[in-house]
Amino acid sequence: MTEVKAKVIKSNTVILHTASLFLLPLQLLFSMFLLLRGHDEPGGGFIAGLVAAGAFVLYLFAHGVDSTRKILRVEPHDLIGAGLLFGVISALPAIFFGQALLTAQWWSFYLVGTEVKLSTVLLFDLGVYLVVMGSILTIVMSLNEAEE
Amino acid sequence: MRLEVILPIFIPLIAGTLSVVVWRSTFYQRWIAVLGTAALLASGLWLLSAVRAEGHVVMQMGNWQAPFGITIVADTLSAVMAVLTGLMGLVVAIYSLGSIPASHERFGYYPLMHLLLAGVAGSFLTGDLFNLYVWFEVMLLASFALLTLGGERAQMEGAIKYVTLNLFSSAIFLSSIGLMYGMVGTLNMADIADKLSEVEHTGMVNVLAVMFMVAFGIKAAAFPLFFWLPASYHTPRVAVSALFAGLLTKVGIYALYRMFTLIFNGDVAYTHTILLWSAGFTMVTGVLGAAAQFEFRRILAFHSVSQIGYMILGLALYTPLALIGGLFYVIHHSLVKTCLFLISGLVYRLTGTYELKELGEVYRHRPGIAILFLIAALSLAGIPPLSGFFAKFIIVRAGLEIGAYTLTGIALAVGLLTLFSMIKIWAEVFWKAAPEGMDMERLKAPVNDSHGRFMLTGIGILIAGILLLGFWGQPVIELFEVMAEQLMNPEGYIEAVLGGEQ
Numbered sequence: 301m302t303e304v305k306a307k308v309i310k311s312n313t314v315i316l317h318t319a320s321l322f323l324l325p326l327q328l329l330f331s332m333f334l335l336l337r338g339h340d341e342p343g344g345g346f347i348a349g350l351v352a353a354g355a356f357v358l359y360l361f362a363h364g365v366d367s368t369r370k371i372l373r374v375e376p377h378d379l380i381g382a383g384l385l386f387g388v389i390s391a392l393p394a395i396f397f398g399q400a401l402l403t404a405q406w407w408s409f410y411l412v413g414t415e416v417k418l419s420t421v422l423l424f425d426l427g428v429y430l431v432v433m434g435s436i437l438t439i440v441m442s443l444n445e446a447e448e
Numbered sequence: 449m450r451l452e453v454i455l456p457i458f459i460p461l462i463a464g465t466l467s468v469v470v471w472r473s474t475f476y477q478r479w480i481a482v483l484g485t486a487a488l489l490a491s492g493l494w495l496l497s498a499v500r501a502e503g504h505v506v507m508q509m510g511n512w513q514a515p516f517g518i519t520i521v522a523d524t525l526s527a528v529m530a531v532l533t534g535l536m537g538l539v540v541a542i543y544s545l546g547s548i549p550a551s552h553e554r555f556g557y558y559p560l561m562h563l564l565l566a567g568v569a570g571s572f573l574t575g576d577l578f579n580l581y582v583w584f585e586v587m588l589l590a591s592f593a594l595l596t597l598g599g600e601r602a603q604m605e606g607a608i609k610y611v612t613l614n615l616f617s618s619a620i621f622l623s624s625i626g627l628m629y630g631m632v633g634t635l636n637m638a639d640i641a642d643k644l645s646e647v648e649h650t651g652m653v654n655v656l657a658v659m660f661m662v663a664f665g666i667k668a669a670a671f672p673l674f675f676w677l678p679a680s681y682h683t684p685r686v687a688v689s690a691l692f693a694g695l696l697t698k699v700g701i702y703a704l705y706r707m708f709t710l711i712f713n714g715d716v717a718y719t720h721t722i723l724l725w726s727a728g729f730t731m732v733t734g735v736l737g738a739a740a741q742f743e744f745r746r747i748l749a750f751h752s753v754s755q756i757g758y759m760i761l762g763l764a765l766y767t768p769l770a771l772i773g774g775l776f777y778v779i780h781h782s783l784v785k786t787c788l789f790l791i792s793g794l795v796y797r798l799t800g801t802y803e804l805k806e807l808g809e810v811y812r813h814r815p816g817i818a819i820l821f822l823i824a825a826l827s828l829a830g831i832p833p834l835s836g837f838f839a840k841f842i843i844v845r846a847g848l849e850i851g852a853y854t855l856t857g858i859a860l861a862v863g864l865l866t867l868f869s870m871i872k873i874w875a876e877v878f879w880k881a882a883p884e885g886m887d888m889e890r891l892k893a894p895v896n897d898s899h900g901r902f903m904l905t906g907i908g909i910l911i912a913g914i915l916l917l918g919f920w921g922q923p924v925i926e927l928f929e930v931m932a933e934q935l936m937n938p939e940g941y942i943e944a945v946l947g948g949e950q
Binding site: 380 | 451454458461462464465466468469470471507508509510511
């Protein structure tokens with residue numbers, strides 16, 4: 301399938317082609333790291349979303365829109381929708397504890413001896429992550445398709 | 449924890465988000481549009497009843513206490529505006545079902561509409577100056593997109609003026625916020641009002657007052673920076689124009705009312721005199737501009753400018769009665785102007801044009817629509833016993849009471865010119881013989897599809913509102929008396945925010 305697309309994407313080289321296959325999982329892993337690190341240190345949903353989008357954009361340059369869609373499995377539009385939904389939902393739990401809307405809720409528990417902190421803040425960050433990634437992929441993919 | 453005060457912001461956000469989630473199906477988006485705006489109206493009414501019972505409803509977002517966190521606060525004015533947002537949203541959502549083409553729906557018309565409503569409701573309910581700026585931007589973002597949806601040449605031209613002027617206004621607004629923060633060290637509006645009375649540099653306070661006046665004046669389309677409105681409001685789909693004319697300019701008016709009763713009430717002789725003359729010029733230029741126009745929607749757009757003058761006049765006279773009149777005018781104008789825009793859309797659907805020259809004889813074939821137009825048009829001109837009469841009557845009386853004869857005279861003369869413009873539309877569109885080349889078959893053909901019914905339902909709700917406001921205005925006026933009382937005595941607002949209950 302990549303051979304078909306290779307005609308369309310002119311800048312395709314063997315090096316980029318192969319490198320993007322290795323870089324994609326690495327970049328995605330790094331974006332996850334940034335997302336979780338954003339809890340207490342520099343990082344967070346926005347920059348993590350940019351890195352994740354960057355990973356897929358690189359793959360798109362090497363392999364074309366169709367195969368990117370295939371590995372993405374979902375429409376970028378849906379990522380935006382899901383992200384917004386997470387963001388809105390993160391405001392709600394406070395209501396059930398009788399606090400003002402958007403008050404952050406924290407839950408921590410121990411998993412194999414490490415403290416795991418979950419919070420509505422993380423949910424919100426995840427929402428930002430998905431919206432940023434979805435928006436950029438929507439833009440890049442539609443530009444690419446318009447070119448074709 | 450007061451849920452009712454945040455719901456008018458939160459409901460459109462949820463509705464917009466859900467519309468994005470189901471972006472593949474316009475069917476669900478349409479349902480969400482109607483249900484979401486209906487829920488918005490219901491939450492507005494809930495908020496209004498809570499405010500009537502207690503005076504102020506306050507919520508500190510994220511449990512960060514004022515003046516450090518963001519306060520969401522509703523007094524009677526905010527609550528009434530929230531109800532208005534819900535009503536306009538519902539009417540326009542219903543009307544959109546019958547008038548927005550499928551291509552626009554696919555390009556995110558409904559999510560943008562919800563986003564716009566969230567921005568408007570946020571502006572009405574926030575008690576934080578910077579947060580107000582954020583809601584303004586949310587609103588503008590959505591309105592830019594709605595304005596250009598469809599991508600016609602005229603739309604782009606209108607949008608460029610709209611975007612430029614509004615960004616300019618945002619820049620002034622933001623710099624004023626910066627200066628304000630530098631002076632009093634707080635952004636919470638109640639806290640600013642509290643601290644500003646102790647500040648020494650009264651000269652700087654007046655400079656800031658004028659800067660805010662310019663920023664909000666541009667958004668409200670007041671003289672002299674109003675020309676973006678007639679350049680852009682007639683270009684998008686008529687449902688969008690109606691939403692803009694009914695709600696968007698009112699946000700600027702609301703911000704002026706809030707700032708110049710709560711914060712800048714120290715040197716009324718200076719600030720409110722400027723407002724007074726700005727109001728006068730706005731009324732005159734708007735109505736004269738309208739008299740020169742021969743396109744249905746352009747006349748309506750110019751008239752919006754002229755009517756904005758009345759609302760600012762109410763604030764500028766700065767007596768309880770004048771505030772009642774000005775705010776009554778806001779409500780009245782939202783209903784009437786939205787209604788007129790929606791009717792122009794219906795006429796367009798029947799005839800395929802907005803040009804007065806190419807129209808005629810609508811009354812003979814569609815007397816029902818003509819009557820609906822006449823009710824709204826006469827109300828706009830201020831003919832008793834419709835809502836516009838009482839709105840104008842209160843303002844004029846307030847003007848005479850404090851001896852502002854010149855401006856009262858201007859207001860009355862402008863009312864007459866408004867009547868002239870409305871009669872012009874009536875004569876050209878509904879009365880005169882059909883011109884050559886008008887598609888009479890289309891006009892005569894029976895309209896009995898669901899689209900027409902949706903459009904008529906939207907118009908019907910507004911007409912009912914106009915009649916109700918005219919014939920059963922007493923409870924509304926009583927509510928507005930409480931509102932004016934609160935605005936003239938901002939101590940209650942300040943105490944509610946800063947000394948607040950939880």
